[in-house]
Amino acid sequence: MGEQFPGDQNIRVSDSERSAALAALGQFYAEGRLTMQETDERCEAVADAKDRSDLNKIFFDLPYQEIVAVDRVEPTYTASEVATLHRNGARPRAGILGLTTVAAITGTAVLSSTTPFAAVLLALIPIVFILLYVMKVGPDSWYAPTPRQLERRRMAELREKEKRRDLELKAQRRERTHALTTRALDAAETVFETKPWKRK
Structure with a gap:
């Protein structure tokens, strides 16, 4: 089985790789492969991950799909x-x-x-x-x-990304919960309809 985050495993994790990992966890949750609690725990693990090997440990029991983080190329200054x-x-x-x-x-x-x-x-x-x-x-x-203004701007962008990620995860959870509830009600109705006491 391949690694979700290939390459040098000692490379430190970037913000774009964290975002890609969180999006992948949301997808696995929506597919029913993870519970809500497991998704929350693994999202916290993504936030705490230091290098790629830490990220790969989070996906060890999930289907392999190489997660590619796309970095925007922008001019940067020290x-x-x-x-x-x-x-x-x-x-x-x-x-x-x-x-x-x-x-x-x-x-x-x-x-x-x-x-x-x-x-x-x-x-x-x-x-x-x-x-x-x-x-x-x-x-x-x-x-x-100034460097301080740049740092403030970066922190504001990171907070905005986190808010968007939380909203996406909440929407996916609501959708998943609704689907599971509907499925459970349909199954209960089917069982009720096929009970012997319903037969004449």
């Missing part, structure tokens, strides 16, 4: 690269805002003796702040995400 980009991008924005603040305050101080409208220059500070930090005007390199 945390140091993102941090460098962020540092490089943070300086121009902070510098522009700082220069605007200095110019507005200095201009207000110089012009306050000659015109009553000198204080209007102070409005430049919030305007420039809004342009740079809210509307994000400027090159894309100024707005590269």
